[in-house]
Amino acid sequence: MPRLSIEQLRRQELAAAAYEILQEEGIAGTTLAKVAERAGMSKGIVVHYFGGKDALLEAVMRRANSMLRDEVISRMNQASTPRGRLDAIIAGNFSPDFFKPEICNAWLSLCAEVPRNREFARIQRAIHARMRSNLLSALRHLLAPERREAAVIGITAMIDGLWLRFGLNQDGLDLAEARRQMDSILALHLGPRDAIPTGDYT
Amino acid sequence: MPRLSIEQLRRQELAAAAYEILQEEGIAGTTLAKVAERAGMSKGIVVHYFGGKDALLEAVMRRANSMLRDEVISRMNQASTPRGRLDAIIAGNFSPDFFKPEICNAWLSLCAEVPRNREFARIQRAIHARMRSNLLSALRHLLAPERREAAVIGITAMIDGLWLRFGLNQDGLDLAEARRQMDSILALHLGPRDAIPTGDYT
DNA sequence: GCCGGTATTGTCCAGTTGGTCTATAAATTG
DNA sequence: CAATTTATAGACCAACTGGACAATACCGGC
Numbered sequence: 001m002p003r004l005s006i007e008q009l010r011r012q013e014l015a016a017a018a019y020e021i022l023q024e025e026g027i028a029g030t031t032l033a034k035v036a037e038r039a040g041m042s043k044g045i046v047v048h049y050f051g052g053k054d055a056l057l058e059a060v061m062r063r064a065n066s067m068l069r070d071e072v073i074s075r076m077n078q079a080s081t082p083r084g085r086l087d088a089i090i091a092g093n094f095s096p097d098f099f100k101p102e103i104c105n106a107w108l109s110l111c112a113e114v115p116r117n118r119e120f121a122r123i124q125r126a127i128h129a130r131m132r133s134n135l136l137s138a139l140r141h142l143l144a145p146e147r148r149e150a151a152v153i154g155i156t157a158m159i160d161g162l163w164l165r166f167g168l169n170q171d172g173l174d175l176a177e178a179r180r181q182m183d184s185i186l187a188l189h190l191g192p193r194d195a196i197p198t199g200d201y202t
Numbered sequence: 203m204p205r206l207s208i209e210q211l212r213r214q215e216l217a218a219a220a221y222e223i224l225q226e227e228g229i230a231g232t233t234l235a236k237v238a239e240r241a242g243m244s245k246g247i248v249v250h251y252f253g254g255k256d257a258l259l260e261a262v263m264r265r266a267n268s269m270l271r272d273e274v275i276s277r278m279n280q281a282s283t284p285r286g287r288l289d290a291i292i293a294g295n296f297s298p299d300f301f302k303p304e305i306c307n308a309w310l311s312l313c314a315e316v317p318r319n320r321e322f323a324r325i326q327r328a329i330h331a332r333m334r335s336n337l338l339s340a341l342r343h344l345l346a347p348e349r350r351e352a353a354v355i356g357i358t359a360m361i362d363g364l365w366l367r368f369g370l371n372q373d374g375l376d377l378a379e380a381r382r383q384m385d386s387i388l389a390l391h392l393g394p395r396d397a398i399p400t401g402d403y404t
Numbered sequence: 405g406c407c408g409g410t411a412t413t414g415t416c417c418a419g420t421t422g423g424t425c426t427a428t429a430a431a432t433t434g
Numbered sequence: 435c436a437a438t439t440t441a442t443a444g445a446c447c448a449a450c451t452g453g454a455c456a457a458t459a460c461c462g463g464c
Contacts, residue, residue: 006411026318028230032452042413047453101317108314114370115307116228125372153375154383158356161363168316170327173355181356188390208441234422244443249423251441 010049013039015059022060023102027109030057058119061110065127068098072134083190086138089131090182093159099175104167131156142190151189158185212251215241217261224262225304229311232259260321263312267329270300274336284343285392291336292384295361301377306369333358344392353391360387 017039021030032053036043050056072092079085093099114120135152143151162178165171187193219241223232234255238245252258274294281287295301316322337354345353364380367373389395 010411026315029318031450033450043452044414044455045412048412051453053452105314105317108310111366111370112307112310112314113228114372115303116231121370121372124370128370128373150379150382150386153379154360154386157363157367157383158360159363160366161359161361164313164362164366165359168313168323168326168330170316170323171330177352177355180352181359184352184356184390185387188386212441233420235420245422246424246444247442253423255422 007049010041010045011059012063014041014046014049014056015063018056018060019063019106022057022109023106027057027113032056054117054119057110058123061120061123064103064106064110065123068092069130071095071098076134082138082141086135086142086186086190089134089138090155090159090179090186094162094175094179094182096175099163099166099178101166101169104163105169108164108167128156147189154189155182155185158182209251212243212247213261214265216243216248216251216258217265220258220262221265221308224259224311225308228307229259229315234258256319256321259312260325263322263325266305266308266312267325270294271332273297273300278336284340288337288340288344288388288392291333291340292357292361292381292388296364296377296381296384298377301365301368301380303368303371306365307371310366310369330358349391356391357384357387360384 014035018030018035021034021038025034030053032043032046035056036046046056050059072089075088075092076085079088110120111124114124132152135155136148139148139151158181162173162181165173166178183193216237220232220237223236223240227236232255234245234248237258238248241248248258252261274291277290277294278287281290312322313326316326334354337357338350341350341353360383364375364383367375368380385395
């Protein structure tokens with residue numbers, strides 16, 4: 001299995017390098033040459049393994065997503081209650097490793113291209129679908145059915161908004177304030193944190 | 203004043219054309235040639251009046267902002283109560299003329315470049331400062347001082363999040379749902395719409 | 405130690421872009 | 435109406451980009 005192994009290794013190295021450059025230079029600045037140089041390889045190898053810039057950036061998007069996904073999953077696995085799983089989703093999205101201006105901005109750059117890149121749109125849809133499904137599964141036991149949809153939209157929109165603002169990286173928004181805002185939104189939809197669920201919405 | 207008049211006219215026409223192209227093609231796709239063609243002029247004229255692509259895009263950003271600002275201001279002027287002014291700010295930001303996928307996405311494109319463009323950052327800061335000041339002035343009579351800051355951040359983050367999601371233009375989010383979400387956020391910070399303000403926070 | 409294929413490189417190319425420059429048309433002015 | 439300035443066009447260029455390609459290094463099997 002040397003072929004597969006080295007191919008996957010190179011792909012990961014290149015995607016990682018591209019992810020770094022993306023955070024520093026944006027999509028337009030993420031050039032094959034820069035990525036290759038950052039990875040310590042030649043430009044030709046990028047084309048050889050990815051076939052083109054588009055596929056490279058898609059790999060970056062998938063990579064960034066999968067890192068965040070793993071963070072969330074690992075936290076969800078440690079949770080035992082529905083509320084714990086809900087908190088795990090939030091905590092994952094505001095982990096200090098991911099809620100960073102450069103990363104938020106990289107996401108912004110990718111999102112901005114979604115309407116003009118079919119594959120980006122597909123990936124973005126998948127990301128959103130997973131977030132939605134995670135939230136719904138946690139909310140199933142916490143909220144009456146007719147309230148879940150609005151809660152999911154509100155929570156995701158607030159996450160997105162805080163990420164966007166943090167990606168601009170210019171005002172006083174910090175991690176602690178973001179978490180407080182998320183607490184508020186959760187309280188809005190679920191009631192105060194210490195409230196006892198009113199029913200068993202299985 | 204012929205000199206100034208024609209110069210300002212051309213600038214506006216070119217900025218308008220660039221704004222259109224930006225919505226369709228994103229920042230990288232907004233090329234001097236395309237903008238000139240859309241405006242029915244030659245490429246040289248763009249450089250002549252703006253000096254370069256950067257200044258052109260800055261004009262676009264200012265233009266987009268000023269259109270939205272005028273919408274908000276006009277609505278605020280029709281309001282007589284603090285709550286009315288607050289609602290006017292929200293309504294302006296979710297007016298059907300502005301809360302459109304292409305426009306939301308254009309903003310996304312511009313925001314994504316903020317960390318790498320000092321002038322973009324300046325403009326963005328000004329936009330945010332105005333939003334903040336508008337909200338604070340409306341909230342002054344509705345909320346105790348220590349609660350205003352969190353309310354402003356929450357409201358702006360929710361607006362940004364809904365714009366972001368709408369800019370992706372792929373899921374079921376629509377204008378009505380966005381407005382409902384904003385109502386929820388306002389209720390969270392201010393209490394139910396029909397509640398009587400508890401005090402006079404002048 | 406040779407050999408077949410894979411991994412990797414560096415070069416080359418054609419297209420595009422932002423921006424400069426020159427020529428000309430229009431308009432303003434004296 | 436001449437002269438000077440302004441508006442506009444269009445050709446031109448240098449830089450850069452993504453991608454194609456051929457040449458070469460590497461490596462395991464025989």
